[in-house]
Each structure stands twice: as C-alpha cells, then as structure tokens.
Amino acid sequence: MPAVCVIGLGLIGGSVLRAAAAAGWQAYGATASTADADAARGAGHDVAADVDEALRRAASDDALLVIAVPLTALDSVLRQIARFAPHCGLTDVISVKGPVAASITTRLPEARYVGGHPMAGSSTSGWAGGSAELFRDAPWLLVTEDDTDRAHWLRTARLALACGAEVVAASAREHDAAVARISHLPHVLAAVLASVGSGGGGLAMSLAAGSFSDGTRVAGSRPALVQAMCEGNRDELLAAIDDALGRLGVARGSLATTGSLAATINHGNLSRMRWTESKTLPTGEFRLQFLDPDAPAELRAIGEAGGRIHTIRGDVLHGTLPRRD
Amino acid sequence: MPAVCVIGLGLIGGSVLRAAAAAGWQAYGATASTADADAARGAGHDVAADVDEALRRAASDDALLVIAVPLTALDSVLRQIARFAPHCGLTDVISVKGPVAASITTRLPEARYVGGHPMAGSSTSGWAGGSAELFRDAPWLLVTEDDTDRAHWLRTARLALACGAEVVAASAREHDAAVARISHLPHVLAAVLASVGSGGGGLAMSLAAGSFSDGTRVAGSRPALVQAMCEGNRDELLAAIDDALGRLGVARGSLATTGSLAATINHGNLSRMRWTESKTLPTGEFRLQFLDPDAPAELRAIGEAGGRIHTIRGDVLHGTLPRRD
Numbered sequence: 214m215p216a217v218c219v220i221g222l223g224l225i226g227g228s229v230l231r232a233a234a235a236a237g238w239q240a241y242g243a244t245a246s247t248a249d250a251d252a253a254r255g256a257g258h259d260v261a262a263d264v265d266e267a268l269r270r271a272a273s274d275d276a277l278l279v280i281a282v283p284l285t286a287l288d289s290v291l292r293q294i295a296r297f298a299p300h301c302g303l304t305d306v307i308s309v310k311g312p313v314a315a316s317i318t319t320r321l322p323e324a325r326y327v328g329g330h331p332m333a334g335s336s337t338s339g340w341a342g343g344s345a346e347l348f349r350d351a352p353w354l355l356v357t358e359d360d361t362d363r364a365h366w367l368r369t370a371r372l373a374l375a376c377g378a379e380v381v382a383a384s385a386r387e388h389d390a391a392v393a394r395i396s397h398l399p400h401v402l403a404a405v406l407a408s409v410g411s412g413g414g415g416l417a418m419s420l421a422a423g424s425f426s427d428g429t430r431v432a433g434s435r436p437a438l439v440q441a442m443c444e445g446n447r448d449e450l451l452a453a454i455d456d457a458l459g460r461l462g463v464a465r466g467s468l469a470t471t472g473s474l475a476a477t478i479n480h481g482n483l484s485r486m487r488w489t490e491s492k493t494l495p496t497g498e499f500r501l502q503f504l505d506p507d508a509p510a511e512l513r514a515i516g517e518a519g520g521r522i523h524t525i526r527g528d529v530l531h532g533t534l535p536r537r538d
Numbered sequence: 539m540p541a542v543c544v545i546g547l548g549l550i551g552g553s554v555l556r557a558a559a560a561a562g563w564q565a566y567g568a569t570a571s572t573a574d575a576d577a578a579r580g581a582g583h584d585v586a587a588d589v590d591e592a593l594r595r596a597a598s599d600d601a602l603l604v605i606a607v608p609l610t611a612l613d614s615v616l617r618q619i620a621r622f623a624p625h626c627g628l629t630d631v632i633s634v635k636g637p638v639a640a641s642i643t644t645r646l647p648e649a650r651y652v653g654g655h656p657m658a659g660s661s662t663s664g665w666a667g668g669s670a671e672l673f674r675d676a677p678w679l680l681v682t683e684d685d686t687d688r689a690h691w692l693r694t695a696r697l698a699l700a701c702g703a704e705v706v707a708a709s710a711r712e713h714d715a716a717v718a719r720i721s722h723l724p725h726v727l728a729a730v731l732a733s734v735g736s737g738g739g740g741l742a743m744s745l746a747a748g749s750f751s752d753g754t755r756v757a758g759s760r761p762a763l764v765q766a767m768c769e770g771n772r773d774e775l776l777a778a779i780d781d782a783l784g785r786l787g788v789a790r791g792s793l794a795t796t797g798s799l800a801a802t803i804n805h806g807n808l809s810r811m812r813w814t815e816s817k818t819l820p821t822g823e824f825r826l827q828f829l830d831p832d833a834p835a836e837l838r839a840i841g842e843a844g845g846r847i848h849t850i851r852g853d854v855l856h857g858t859l860p861r862r863d
Binding site: 332334351352354381383387388390391392394395396398399400401402403404405406407408409410411412413414415416417418419420421422423424425427428429430431432433434436439440443444447450451453454455456457458460461462464465468469472473474475477478479480481482484485486487488489491516517518519521 | 657659676677679706708712713715716717719720721723724725726727728729730731732733734735736737738739740741742743744745746747748749750752753754755756757758759761764765768769772775776778779780781782783785786787789790793794797798799800802803804805806807809810811812813814816841842843844846
C-alpha cells in the first residue's frame with residue numbers, strides 16, 4: 214500500500230488526503246492550522262500532532278510528500294523537510310511551478326521533486342471546503358522536464374490518477390506561462406473591470422447585469438489568495454498583462470481612428486468559440502512507454518495538443534488526445 | 539385602449555409586442571425580416587404587410603411608435619417615419635442614447651421623443667428568442683432631460699411598466715457613460731482575454747476553466763451585434779477603455795517594480811462586494827409628482843441613487859430607493 218503524507222490540509226491538501234485515503238493509499242498528514250487538523254481528525258483521518266512528527270513518519274515510510282501550503286509558507290516547510298525527511302520524494306499542489314522549483318533547488322538540491330498543479334478549486338477555502346471528489350476528471354498538471362526522475366514522476370502520476378484526476382504534462386515554464394493567461398490575468402482583468410464599473414457611480418451599478426456580473430465574478434474571491442497566486446507568477450503574468458495591454462491599446466486606437474472594433478471583437482469571438490468547441494472534440498487513445506528516452510518531450514507535445522493521461526499500467530501511460538478530423 | 543406600434547420584431551421588439559399585447563395594449567408592428575414577420579403572425583400577432591403600412595396605421599391611431607431596429611438601420615426607419623407618421627410620439631429600445639437622439643434631432647426635429655433602453659437580453663436573437671416575460675422586473679431606462687415632453691414621457695413609462703419592467707431615469711449622456719462601463723467595456727475585455735488565452739496555445743486552452751470561462755463568456759455573443767453596440771457608443775467607450783488601460787497599466791507597474799498587486803486586487807474586490815451587496819439592500823418607497831418643475835432633475839438623482847419606478851397613478855410616480863441605514 215503506497216504511503217502519502219500531505220503537509221497542509223486546506224481546500225486542496227485536505228481533498229488530496231481524503232481522495233488518496235478513499236483510493237486505498239496509506240494517507241496521513243499534518244497542518245499548522247489547529248482548526249483544519251481538528252476537523253480532519255473529526256472526520257476520521259490520520260493527522261499527526263505537528264508537521265515535524267508527520268515528516269519523521271514519512272521518512273521512515275518512504276512516503277510521497279505532498280506540499281499543500283501557500284507559496285508564502287513554502288520556505289519554512291522546506292526547512293522542516295530538510296531536517297526531518299530529506300530523502301522523501303516530493304511533489305506540491307501550488308499554483309505556480311517555476312518559483313517552487315527554484316526554492317527546492319536552493320533548499321533541497323538533492324531532492325527528487327516533481328511539481329504538480331491540480332486544476333480544481335472552489336470558492337470556499339480550508340478543510341471544510343474540500344472533498345474526495347474535488348479532482349474528479351479535472352486536469353492535474355505534472356511538471357515533466359527532460360531530466361525528471363522517471364520513477365518518481367510515475368509515483369506522483371499514480372497519486373493524481375488515484376485522486377480521480379487526469380494527468381497533463383508540461384515544463385514548469387510552459388505551465389506558468391499558460392496559467393498566467395488563463396487564470397491569473399482573468400483575476401487582474403476582473404479586478405480592473407469591477408473598479409471601472411464602480412467608478413461609474415450608482416447609475417452604472419444599478420444597471421449592471423449579465424456581462425458585468427460574469428466579467429467580475431472572480432473579483433469576489435479572497436483577495437489575499439488571489440494576490441499570492443498572481444504575485445507568485447510575476448514574470449509570466451507581466452508578459453500576459455503586456456499582451457492584454459497591447460491588444461486593448463490596439464482596440465482603443467482602432468475605435469478612435471476608424472470607429473471600428475471589428476478585429477478585436479471577431480478575434481475574441483473566434484478564440485472563445487474554438488475553446489468551447491475544443492471541449493467536445495472527438496478523442497483518440499494514445500499510449501506511451503514512459504521509460505523511452507524521448508518520452509518527456511513527446512509527453513509535453515501531447516499536453517500541448519490537449520492530451521491527458523487517464524491510466525498507467527506498469528511503465529506505460531494511456532490517455533486521450535483530441536482528434537482533429 | 540392605448541396603441542403601440544413596434545418597428546422591428548427581433549428579440550427586443552418582438553418581446554415588446556408580446557408583452558404590450560398581453561397587458562391589453564392595442565399592439566401591432568412590422569419588420570423588414572420576413573422570417574420574424576411570419577413567426578409573429580403565426581403566433582397570432584397583428585403584423586402589417588410592411589413598415590410603411592404599419593406607420594400609416596400608427597399615424598391614424600396616434601400610436602406610440604417603438605423603434606426596435608439595430609442602430610445601423612435607424613436612419614432608414616426615420617426617413618419612413620418622417621414620410622408616413624411624422625407626428626407620432628416616439629421611443630426606441632436601442633442600447634445607446636446620445637447617437638439616437640442626435641439622429642432624431644436631424645431627421646425629425648419636431649418629434650416628441652423619449653429614448654429608452656430595456657436592460658434585458660438573451661444569448662439568442664430574432665423573434666424566436668423573445669418572450670412576453672423578458673422584461674419582468676428588469677430596469678428599463680428612460681431618458682429624462684429637463685426639457686423632456688412630460689406627457690410623452692408618462693406614456694412611454696406606462697408602456698415600460700406594462701411590459702413588466704421598472705423605470706430608471708437618467709440623461710442620455712449619463713446612460714451612455716454608465717453602459718460603456720458595465721456593458722460595452724465587459725465585451726471588449728472579454729474579447730481581449732479570449733485572444734490572450736488562445737495566444738497561449740493548446741496547453742493554455744486545455745487547462746482553462748472557471749475564471750477564463752466566466753471572463754470570456756460574452757465573447758461568444760454574435761460579433762456583429764457586439765460591434766454595432768460598442769461602436770455606437772464610441773466616445774463613452776473610449777473613456778471607459780482609457781480608464782481600464784490606466785488601471786491595468788498601474789497594476790503592471792506595481793507588479794514590475796514592487797511585486798505587489800494589493801491595490802488592484804483589493805479595490806476590485808471591494809467594488810465587486812459592494813455591487814453584489816447593493817442588490818440586497820433594504821428599500822424605501824418614494825413618490826414624485828412628475829409635473830413639478832424640478833421633477834426631471836429629482837428623478838435623475840433618484841436613478842443615480844439606484845431608485846426605480848414601479849407604478850404610475852395619474853401624474854404621480856411611485857418607486858423604490860435603496861435605504862442606507
């Protein structure tokens with residue numbers, strides 16, 4: 214029975230603990246939050262007295278360590294791991310991958326580490342908001358570099374699949390650039406739109422309806438979490454904001470000089486339609502022998518094409534890939 | 539039985555015809571779309587053979603004329619009205635008010651005209667997408683200037699109330715500035731976000747979920763309609779885009795220099811929370827004698843404070859106003 218030790222039992226970590234336990238893993242964890250620890254114990258889960266104790270146990274079990282704390286708490290947890298469980302294989306569920314890899318290289322240069330990012334969430338936070346079903350059919354990104362430790366990657370991928378997710382492969386940089394565009398920029402634009410709207414005063418707020426409501430929805434998320442997520446991906450988010458500034462500036466210039474927004478509106482519409490259609494594209498199956506030398510590069514190409522792994526048998530990955538007929 | 543003649547039987551015009559007929563008005567109309575005309579007749583509605591015939595009949599009935607065509611077709615309809623029904627009282631349901639008022643001043647300088655904008659919609663278009671219930675409890679903006687013809691305003695307001703809406707008063711300029719911020723800018727930002735997202739390639743599109751989906755939803759609307767709506771409000775939309783560009787530039791500068799997005803995220807969150815909370819504020823009742831000399835200015839102040847008219851008895855307007863305890 215494979216062992217997994219989850220550090221941090223908030224929304225994501227708490228859901229990993231529940232899902233792994235339900236899938237038959239020997240799953241235990243710890244958290245600095247007394248409230249989350251009490252709630253997890255109350256639900257019958259195996260929660261250590263403190264993080265140090267959980268790490269000592271993980272070292273003796275050779276458990277897979279899952280770091281599920283906010284980015285701001287990462288360095289402090291890495292110091293504890295260096296002290297109590299320096300040889301455990303590591304993964305994490307933090308929403309940015311480059312900065313986490315950099316911290317681990319600094320603090321635990323010998324560690325076997327595969328970065329992860331389950332793309333699932335909820336408007337709530339803490340243990341209480343989690344569920345064993347949170348990851349069902351969601352993409353769970355695993356960082357897949359050419360020099361990734363293959364055995365450790367496979368163990369981490371098995372955990373993601375055991376939690377009900379499908380695995381998507383990308384490099385850390387590819388991941389961070391992608392989420393800057395489709396997750397972090399949307400939060401920044403929602404905040405900007407909410408502020409421009411409220412700048413219109415009571416009449417604007419009274420007339421605001423569907424398009425304003427949709428466009429500002431994520432501005433209702435907890436500001437501290439949004440800030441940490443966006444600021445942690447600073448370089449890639451700056452590039453995404455620059456792209457948005459450039460496109461918005463072009464729209465402004467075109468409207469001011471020619472009176473037309475055709476290029477902006479048509480390109481946006483085409484992009485949105487392609488995205489919604491991509492969700493219903495027919496899929497084909499692929500299989501990949503993960504120990505082949507070129508497998509990481511092939512797997513990243515599959516991830517870029519929208520492919521996902523749903524099963525692992527031995528060293529062979531099985532998944533689906535959109536089929537463009 | 540008051541008479542109303544609706545020119546244009548698409549989503550909004552078709553819903554006005556249905557709602558007015560259901561409320562007991564003598565309601566008839568016409569449209570240049572054979573498909574919409576056939577569908578409306580098939581549903582038992584009184585649809586003239588063509589727009590000219592409907593206008594002749596409106597002239598003989600002294601019907602309230604509702605212009606429900608796209609902004610791009612306005613001038614052609616105004617030419618027909620000038621020829622066949624130059625003395626009818628006019629309103630419209632087009633989403634921008636300054637440019638419509640300017641066209642009417644040019645083509646029908648003697649017309650009694652009160653601009654309108656029911657804030658209701660649907661993702662569908664044409665007669666088939668409409669319903670007698672489309673305006674139920676929605677705000678229906680009526681342009682209320684100091685020199686507005688009071689009797690004609692009251693007749694137009696009675697039509698809006700008969701359709702199930704609540705009337706909100708504002709000047710044309712106030713309306714156009716407000717909708718630029720809460721309706722037209724959201725469409726431009728959604729298009730920009732969709733394009734930035736798709737610029738991230740297949741991986742970004744594969745990982746995109748809630749925040750991207752919400753933020754790009756209205757980019758799925760029919761591009762021609764979005765373009766006409768946004769371009770028709772050019773001056774006010776330019777100001778709203780400039781506000782957004784400025785705020786996004788400040789966010790970019792702050793992230794690049796200090797690493798912080800606190801000001802952007804916190805202000806956006808506060809704005810969104812205030813807006814969602816404003817929908818559940820307790821309300822008080824107001825009443826206003828509309829023939830008082832200062833009534834238009836008072837009514838605009840009420841509109842700015844989030845007030846809405848729900849009943850008209852004689853010349854007295856009754857409505858609700860958020861109560862800030």
